[in-house]
Amino acid sequence: MRPFRFLFIPEVLFDLLPFLPVTLMMFAGSVFFGSLLGFVLARAKVRGRKVSGILADAYIAVMRCTPPIVLLFIVYYGLPELLLSTIGLDINAIEKGIFVLVTFTLLFGAVMSEIMRSAYESIDKGQWEAAVSIGLSPFQAFYRIMLPQATAVALPNFSNVLINLMKDGSLAFTIGLIDIMGKGNLIISKNFGAYALETYMALALIYWTLTLIIEKSFGYIEKSLSRGKRSIAE
Amino acid sequence: MLELKNIHKSFNNNEVLKGVSIRVKKGDVIVILGPSGSGKTTLLRCINFLERADKGEIFFDDLRVNIRTASPADISRIRKRTAFVFQNYNLFNNKTALENVTEGLITARKVPKPEAIEIAKKALSKVGLSDRENYYPSKLSGGQQQRVAIARAIAVNPDVILFDEPTSALDPELTGEVLAVMKQLAREGVTMVVVTHEMSFARDVANHIVFMDGGVVIEEGSPDEIFSRPREDRTKQFLSRILPVWDYVI
Amino acid sequence: MDLNIRYMIDTFFLALTGVPVTLSITAVALLVSAPIAFFMAISRIYNIRIVKQVVSAYVSFIRGTPVVLQILIIYSLLPSWLNAMIKSLSWDINIFDMNPVIYAYIVFSLNTCAGLSEIFRSALLTVNKGQLEAALSIGMSAVQAYTRIIIPQAMVSALPNICNLTINLIKGTSLAFMMTVKEVTSIAKIAASYGYNYIESYLDILIIYILLCSVIQALFALVEKRIGSYKTLTGSAAKAV
Numbered sequence A: 001m002r003p004f005r006f007l008f009i010p011e012v013l014f015d016l017l018p019f020l021p022v023t024l025m026m027f028a029g030s031v032f033f034g035s036l037l038g039f040v041l042a043r044a045k046v047r048g049r050k051v052s053g054i055l056a057d058a059y060i061a062v063m064r065c066t067p068p069i070v071l072l073f074i075v076y077y078g079l080p081e082l083l084l085s086t087i088g089l090d091i092n093a094i095e096k097g098i099f100v101l102v103t104f105t106l107l108f109g110a111v112m113s114e115i116m117r118s119a120y121e122s123i124d125k126g127q128w129e130a131a132v133s134i135g136l137s138p139f140q141a142f143y144r145i146m147l148p149q150a151t152a153v154a155l156p157n158f159s160n161v162l163i164n165l166m167k168d169g170s171l172a173f174t175i176g177l178i179d180i181m182g183k184g185n186l187i188i189s190k191n192f193g194a195y196a197l198e199t200y201m202a203l204a205l206i207y208w209t210l211t212l213i214i215e216k217s218f219g220y221i222e223k224s225l226s227r228g229k230r231s232i233a234e
Numbered sequence B: 001m002l003e004l005k006n007i008h009k010s011f012n013n014n015e016v017l018k019g020v021s022i023r024v025k026k027g028d029v030i031v032i033l034g035p036s037g038s039g040k041t042t043l044l045r046c047i048n049f050l051e052r053a054d055k056g057e058i059f060f061d062d063l064r065v066n067i068r069t070a071s072p073a074d075i076s077r078i079r080k081r082t083a084f085v086f087q088n089y090n091l092f093n094n095k096t097a098l099e100n101v102t103e104g105l106i107t108a109r110k111v112p113k114p115e116a117i118e119i120a121k122k123a124l125s126k127v128g129l130s131d132r133e134n135y136y137p138s139k140l141s142g143g144q145q146q147r148v149a150i151a152r153a154i155a156v157n158p159d160v161i162l163f164d165e166p167t168s169a170l171d172p173e174l175t176g177e178v179l180a181v182m183k184q185l186a187r188e189g190v191t192m193v194v195v196t197h198e199m200s201f202a203r204d205v206a207n208h209i210v211f212m213d214g215g216v217v218i219e220e221g222s223p224d225e226i227f228s229r230p231r232e233d234r235t236k237q238f239l240s241r242i243l244p245v246w247d248y249v250i
Numbered sequence C: 001m002d003l004n005i006r007y008m009i010d011t012f013f014l015a016l017t018g019v020p021v022t023l024s025i026t027a028v029a030l031l032v033s034a035p036i037a038f039f040m041a042i043s044r045i046y047n048i049r050i051v052k053q054v055v056s057a058y059v060s061f062i063r064g065t066p067v068v069l070q071i072l073i074i075y076s077l078l079p080s081w082l083n084a085m086i087k088s089l090s091w092d093i094n095i096f097d098m099n100p101v102i103y104a105y106i107v108f109s110l111n112t113c114a115g116l117s118e119i120f121r122s123a124l125l126t127v128n129k130g131q132l133e134a135a136l137s138i139g140m141s142a143v144q145a146y147t148r149i150i151i152p153q154a155m156v157s158a159l160p161n162i163c164n165l166t167i168n169l170i171k172g173t174s175l176a177f178m179m180t181v182k183e184v185t186s187i188a189k190i191a192a193s194y195g196y197n198y199i200e201s202y203l204d205i206l207i208i209y210i211l212l213c214s215v216i217q218a219l220f221a222l223v224e225k226r227i228g229s230y231k232t233l234t235g236s237a238a239k240a241v
């Protein structure tokens, strides 16, 4: 058995890190579009309109059962054909990143909508009523009173799902996206399989750091939110 | 000034308001009495469009609104002329006492911030809470929270304030402080519609009493008429249950 | 877009033959990690030195890294390790002939340990300390107190989370194809590569996962009803008084 070469890890980190922006951009894009989708879905459920509520429910239930890799492949193979046959758009030559974005937007939207909905529903309806009763418009009541409170409730869950999204995003290399994972695999095949373990370890270190950053910064935000309240009151 | 005409409201085939009409003049303190489930809360909520009545009209001076066809602009106009004090206070949890009071001024009425703060401070001092301006609701007692809620209501200078059992969630020793504030407002000529079970408040402060049961107004009149010479059997029955015997004397 | 329905139906039933493997990975991972996770949780609750630090670091690492990396790491590590071990024991097994599902068992057990220990920890913490004291005060041993009083109560609050973990575990097993395990995903994937019927295959896989997860959710709902009944029973008894 070939001995493990520790020093290869910092070496390969230098080759991997230039591709971190790709990973982060996919992540940020999925968070942004997924949150928009999540908002639409959560709104459909909260409003209690029959048809759109049921559709949102069904969508969320399906996504809950869908392995990310399966959806990624369905989007990768299915989306070009779907667009070609419906609106005649040929996206076969398109950036791989688009497929990744679409996939994780679809997945993250479902997760996000559940967090938004449960946070919103945990806020007493009386808060909204009090706001409109002193003349705020329904939008102002939502934006100024409900949203800040719901956000505070959602923070711990939000941190969790961001971490999961970050980790699931590592699958993008399976359709050929060159993010840190993709680059790692390129390096391994360039070395004819040597130092595979060291490369994977380096990748694990990067992901571990990223999730710790997410976790710690949310912990910090939560703490400072509750601290702010106490210090002003006392 | 404010007139409700023939308000109807059902919750899934259960008709809760069966044609209620009420007239409020400027400076009136109207107390609505009635057994539990008679539709008092629902009526107040319909005035403020927290509940949308099925049928009826609301006249606010020259503003005439048919509830069924009311536009969002109509609703907003009516809400800006009324304020609501809730049974469970509903202070904004994410805002301090002062911010609770300025919110309606700054956001809904576009009052400049310094001016809003000045108005809010006056309102808070009126309810005796100047020293609690920067407290969050979770750090206030129930009675204090309700007084902030009243300050929030008077700060926006509404034509009429609607109170839904403002003291019923409070311990007996805290109801006094809230009732005192309401009495003070009545003396200053603030128009109020109050749902309450506090009979002493009804008798001493109200100038008009409305007795409701089963979604209709059974009887109305001055406190003296209602308490000393009730005409309807249901009113008598209700009062005999709620008033201790000695309350009839005097 | 036209789907090859005939192919889709055939592949659906072909892929169904992978369900036992998918389920066996799930079941083994859960069963192996349950006792280990329990002791990991206890070690953190009772602040057992060193053990606690090691467990925390382990949980943090597993939580902080993608399953796919855990698979790749273990798959490039384990075979040679096992080989060396077997050689030193001079057993007569060729490690490279072994069913690769063993690796899946190992990866997903390691992974599940971390998640399950976190669930156990927070569930045990929800049980009032007075429960343990009351049990000890009437002469139960610590083990009895745990098995008869604490764990049954903790289970009630843990179940929804365990259900979530199980669903995620099942979904995660779709990555076992990377270790050449013949489970649902890999069977359908291989079928697809013959005729390029990728979409049909992946839709088949999706349907199977939806079915599997629905069954699991229904089962958990059933168990939750049975186990949680003590709450509603005391509730109604309290009302009757």
Ligand SMILES: Nc1ncnc2c1ncn2[C@@H]1O[C@H](COP(=O)(O)OP(=O)(O)OP(=O)(O)O)[C@@H](O)[C@H]1O
Binding pocket: B011, B012, B016, B034, B035, B036, B037, B038, B039, B040, B041, B042, B043
């Ligand atoms: N949102 C709702 N959905 C369905 N039914 C409702 C709703 N709100 C009120 N009701 C019903 O309408 C009836 C009148 O309720 P309302 O709250 O107006 O009574 P109330 O006179 O205020 O009683 P209380 O003195 O107990 O506060 C009750 O029977 C109640 O069950």
Ligand SMILES: [Mg+2]
Binding pocket: B040, B041, B042, B164, B165
């Ligand atoms: Mg009421």
